[in-house]
Amino acid sequence: MDGRRLHGCLGSVVVLAVALLTALLLGRSWSACDAGVNSSANGGFLLVIFIPVLWFVLMAVWLGAGALLGRHPVVRAFVIVALILIVSWCALSIFWEGESYYCPSGVPPWWPDFVPAPGF
Numbered sequence: 352m353d354g355r356r357l358h359g360c361l362g363s364v365v366v367l368a369v370a371l372l373t374a375l376l377l378g379r380s381w382s383a384c385d386a387g388v389n390s391s392a393n394g395g396f397l398l399v400i401f402i403p404v405l406w407f408v409l410m411a412v413w414l415g416a417g418a419l420l421g422r423h424p425v426v427r428a429f430v431i432v433a434l435i436l437i438v439s440w441c442a443l444s445i446f447w448e449g450e451s452y453y454c455p456s457g458v459p460p461w462w463p464d465f466v467p468a469p470g471f
Contacts, residue, residue, distance in 0.1 A: 362413040366435070370405040373439045377401070377446055383459035386448035405442050412438055444469040 374397045380386070387393040412434045420427035447469040450457045458468045 358417055359414070362410060362417070366409040366413055367406055369435055369439055370402050370409060373405060373443055374398075374402050377443055380459050380462075381448060383461065384448055384451045384454035384457075386451055386454075401442075401446070405439070408442075409435055409438055440469060 378393060378397050381393050382390065387396075413431055416431045416434055417427060420430055448454075448457070449470070454460070457470065462468060
């Protein structure tokens with residue numbers, strides 16, 4: 352297996368894992384704060400729209416950064432990790448719900464205090 356194919360396969364697996372973890376975190380926050388329409392609609396949105404779109408965007412970021420920084424593997428790795436985390440955090444922030452009855456501060460009770468809550 353040549354380097355480009357390995358890079359693409361590794362990228363698709365890593366990006367899918369990040370997309371699933373982002374959707375899991377968003378779904379758990381919606382569930383804890385009783386946000387959204389209902390659990391079925393929230394889960395349908397996450398499975399049918401959020402995960403595939405986020406996977407496509409993250410895969411484009413992975414391949415774009417890999418193509419631009421192809422000859423510098425260490426720099427490429429740091430840039431790809433940083434870009435994937437930034438894009439995932441932005442996707443999480445766009446759909447993060449604000450204050451609700453169960454989460455008056457807009458943050459679920461299980462959210463750690465040292466991590467800033469997503470949201471713009």
